[in-house]
Amino acid sequence: MDSFAYGRASGIEDALAEGSGPNTVFLAGGTELLNWLRLGIAKPERVIDLTQLTGLAEIARLPGGGLRIGALARLNDVALNDDVARGYPVLSQAILKSASAQLRNLATIGGNPFQKTRCGYFRAEEALPCNKRNPGSGCSALNGINDRHAIFGWNESCVATQPSDPATALVALDAIFVTVHREGERRIEATDFHILPGDTPHIENALRHGELIVGIELPAAAPHSAYLKLRERESYEYAVVSAAVALDLEGERISRARIALGSVALKPWRLTEAEHSLVGVSANDNAAIRKIIEGSFGEAKALTHSAYKITLAKNAAVRAVRLAARASP
């Protein structure tokens, strides 16, 4: 690990004033940043510790429904909070299926969406061609080992996926990231946070340098929601594919459906077409649900080794719809 200078933010103003400086990064739970520093993925000169900031770890009900979760809330504290577990099972489940008990005591909900791809070429200890790691050097995965890579939204510059489970649930819930920056505050829809590779796969999210997530707002409760994570071992493992689903039901009929797939693209992937077609369908009509989901994969495109993920993702989405329908408030 290269040396850096460490500073502790005493207040948000302080963090914003210094955070826009050159070669400066924030530190929250540290579970990603420390590994980036070890691998040389980040080489900051200054690290600003956010963990002493007060008032940013609370979970509070919003007037008129919904919840606001402070960015520094630790993952376990979010998942085990009664309002989250009861009102937003998809988020609670996505978190509890992330990482391990110890890691979730450190990792923050605001830091989680900043995690970078698990692409082995990107995380390699020696320098390999990788446009994300070293812009312009090429993509080793495109014609290399890409069985864990994208099926949606990729191009030849980068075929990686965003691995966050919580971010997938937040996109299905239409959550809002509330940010502050020296130049003003913003509200960013969760689905607009991560960006597709384009010609600049090293640019991964919509935040400006020095911009801070202070909170995440969840709209009205989604008790009929569920998270399904498919992986190579049962626990403490990243997803091969995941599906986050939130339903509104009128009797057994679906009146609104929101579906986000995880680990299939560089951002959580909404199945918008299927969401529209599911309105009015019975949540017990497995055949109809399957037909609609399968019909909404027109944009899916396999790499040399990732075709199985298309089948897996379809099955995950169908099963997650059924799980969400059965979730009882």
Next chain:
Amino acid sequence: MEFRQHLTVVLRINGLDRQMRVDARTTLLDLLREHLALTGTKKGCNFGECGACTVHLNGRRVNSCLVLAASADGAEVTTIEGLAAAGKLHPVQQAFIDHDAFQCGFCTPGQVMSTVALIREGHTRSEAEIREWMSGNLCRCSSYPQIVAAVEAAIRVKEG
């Protein structure tokens, strides 16, 4: 805000206040092992992937390889060396011995620290729940069945 490449931190470790001068890069794990010779806490992967470095930070289990010592300034830390009281093993340590819950023993300090926290958290309502909430501690010798038996025995000691 002041930025420093070297700083002085004070941590309460196993009940004793320790003041140390550290490089900003120093992790809590390296501080314990290299500065304080508390080598019970193990370095397996140094990437958050194995759980061998598990300690309690302000009462919660964490991977000490992912915590900067600077960030833990002022915190209370318990390591495997701090569990036994007055020469008597902690019930979880005794349960691991009684149930042969290790072979090489490298993962054991982390397993024991995780178990003590797990019982406090109450994530012990079924074998499946124990396995899920202990999954952050890998055991290359695959002593998992014996570890689960030790956890279950330690819960009974606590309840009895």
